[in-house]
Amino acid sequence: MLVVMHNVGFGDCFWLCNSEELLWVDCGSSAYPCHTFSMSDFSADLLNYSRRLFTKRTAIITHFHHGHISGFKHLAKNAGNSDSFERVFIPYLYFVNSSGKPLFLEMAVYAYTFFSKKSLSLKTASSILKHPSWLAEICNLSAVQCVSTGFTFNQAGNLFSVLWPDRCYSFDKFVEKVVQVLNSATEDLADFHEIKNAITDRFNRWFISISESEKDGAYLYELSEELSGLVRQLDELTVEWPNNVPLGKKDFGQLFTICNNSTSIVFHDSNRKILMNGDITTDIIDKFLSSRYEKHYKAIKVQHHGTKSHYSSLLPSASNLLISTGVHKNYGKIAVDYKYHPYRWGNRWCSSGGQHCQIRDRGYVCTNGSCFSCMPIVLRI
Numbered sequence: 554m555l556v557v558m559h560n561v562g563f564g565d566c567f568w569l570c571n572s573e574e575l576l577w578v579d580c581g582s583s584a585y586p587c588h589t590f591s592m593s594d595f596s597a598d599l600l601n602y603s604r605r606l607f608t609k610r611t612a613i614i615t616h617f618h619h620g621h622i623s624g625f626k627h628l629a630k631n632a633g634n635s636d637s638f639e640r641v642f643i644p645y646l647y648f649v650n651s652s653g654k655p656l657f658l659e660m661a662v663y664a665y666t667f668f669s670k671k672s673l674s675l676k677t678a679s680s681i682l683k684h685p686s687w688l689a690e691i692c693n694l695s696a697v698q699c700v701s702t703g704f705t706f707n708q709a710g711n712l713f714s715v716l717w718p719d720r721c722y723s724f725d726k727f728v729e730k731v732v733q734v735l736n737s738a739t740e741d742l743a744d745f746h747e748i749k750n751a752i753t754d755r756f757n758r759w760f761i762s763i764s765e766s767e768k769d770g771a772y773l774y775e776l777s778e779e780l781s782g783l784v785r786q787l788d789e790l791t792v793e794w795p796n797n798v799p800l801g802k803k804d805f806g807q808l809f810t811i812c813n814n815s816t817s818i819v820f821h822d823s824n825r826k827i828l829m830n831g832d833i834t835t836d837i838i839d840k841f842l843s844s845r846y847e848k849h850y851k852a853i854k855v856q857h858h859g860t861k862s863h864y865s866s867l868l869p870s871a872s873n874l875l876i877s878t879g880v881h882k883n884y885g886k887i888a889v890d891y892k893y894h895p896y897r898w899g900n901r902w903c904s905s906g907g908q909h910c911q912i913r914d915r916g917y918v919c920t921n922g923s924c925f926s927c928m929p930i931v932l933r934i
């Protein structure tokens with residue numbers, strides 16, 4: 554298998570392939586220090602290139618953050634790309650609490666309603682709530698498959714299996730409390746709740762329908778239209794952030810980011826060659842994934858671009874660590890832990906120019922200087 558880490562700055566764009574088939578994992582960035590061209594041109598060029606090289610192309614969207622999907626969204630805006638992929642895998646997002654409420658999607662509706670157009674939280678919420686309609690521009694909707702733990706698939710001569718997300722995952726009790734308080738603080742807004750309930754109801758149907766192996770394409774397009782219409786209705790409402798919520802709007806945005814990362818698809822192949830971690834969070838690694846991982850892989854795509862906030866000492870060992878970092882003001886340089894994880898002599902590869910992996914007085918995380926190059930990093934494993 555050939556692994557290509559495209560250089561997109563603070564974001565992910567990976568190709569796992571053989572000579573015929575491609576598994577394209579994420580395509581997006583929130584900063585591209587290397588590139589003089591735009592993400593729009595980059596994704597269009599890459600798609601054309603992939604059409605020439607591969608007979609079969611499957612895409613995985615690990616989760617709906619800008620740094621993982623912005624390239625796919627650019628493809629969706631351009632005409633003629635509706636057959637970009639034969640299959641598109643997305644994570645299961647209909648996580649319910651004990652009373653059957655879909656907490657994560659409710660958070661997305663609140664984020665969409667409360668945040669301003671320019672904020673990252675609004676962008677994320679918009680990508681989530683509108684995903685059926687923009688996915689329809691890069692593939693046939695009956696090609697969209699929702700995946701969760703235990704799902705397996707063949708691509709590029711390998712059998713892959715999904716290790717996360719679990720369908721019965723319960724978010725932190727604090728998340729539940731925040732959503733509950735938001736629900737009661739806004740209960741007088743009958744219009745808003747009617748739209749919110751209709752949105753979560755359609756998503757329930759959407760996730761059931763795209764989990765099935767035989768899909769009703771016409772019904773999926775119908776649902777996607779309905780969802781677009783409902784989200785447009787949200788645009789017309791003005792709802793203020795309520796005072797009596799146990800955290801501020803900014804903190805809610807951060808909580809939403811963490812919850813979104815915790816929905817990341819994590820998967821590996823049956824020959825222990827590669828482990829792809831998306832932006833999965835440390836608590837999920839420590840509690841669930843550490844026992845599902847193999848002990849050693851040839852390569853690991855480390856979670857969340859190598860930041861300290863998502864590092865776990867329970868990450869398995871690997872001959873190659875792939876760190877898709879970039880210069881990002883909010884998260885700092887790569888965690889020094891990766892310099893020593895799991896042993897000093899493993900290779901560390903980091904993408905995107907600049908000196909971001911430099912650790913004061915202690916050299917670099919990647920001893921090969923890969924972060925100074927803007928070229929893609931290619932490994933045969």
Ligand SMILES: [Zn+2]
Pocket residue numbers: 616618813814832
């Ligand atoms: Zn993320």
Ligand SMILES: [Zn+2]
Pocket residue numbers: 564565618620621832857858
């Ligand atoms: Zn990310």
Ligand SMILES: [Zn+2]
Pocket residue numbers: 903910911917918919922923924925
């Ligand atoms: Zn480096």
